[in-house]
Amino acid sequence: MATVILGNSMTKEKIEEFIKKLRRGDDSMLAIVDTIIEERKRERILGRKKGKKEGIMQIVKSMIEEQLPISLISKITKLDEKEIEKIEKNT
Numbered sequence: 063m064a065t066v067i068l069g070n071s072m073t074k075e076k077i078e079e080f081i082k083k084l085r086r087g088d089d090s091m092l093a094i095v096d097t098i099i100e101e102r103k104r105e106r107i108l109g110r111k112k113g114k115k116e117g118i119m120q121i122v123k124s125m126i127e128e129q130l131p132i133s134l135i136s137k138i139t140k141l142d143e144k145e146i147e148k149i150e151k152n153t
Contacts, residue, residue: 076101119149125148 076097083093118139125135126149136143 120147122146123153126153 082132122135122139122141132143132146135146
């Protein structure tokens with residue numbers, strides 16, 4: 063039931079922990095709500111981080127295309143020069 067309700071939003075370990083709480087009867091509805099809320103918060107945070115990183119990568123690629131010096135790209139984006147060189151090789 064938990065996997066049907068939560069789908070892929072939780073790790074296997076979290077689902078197992080969730081099921082144990084339900085079996086013990088630890089305020090089962092409250093446990094469900096708390097677990098879902100916490101997992102959704104975690105997903106939002108991860109999504110924001112991923113979006114931010116993707117945005118920075120696009121900016122770096124544009125800067126490389128404009129032939130800006132790697133040192134300047136690093137200074138602006140706060141990325142390590144080696145990481146920028148790696149992006150440059152894959153562009």
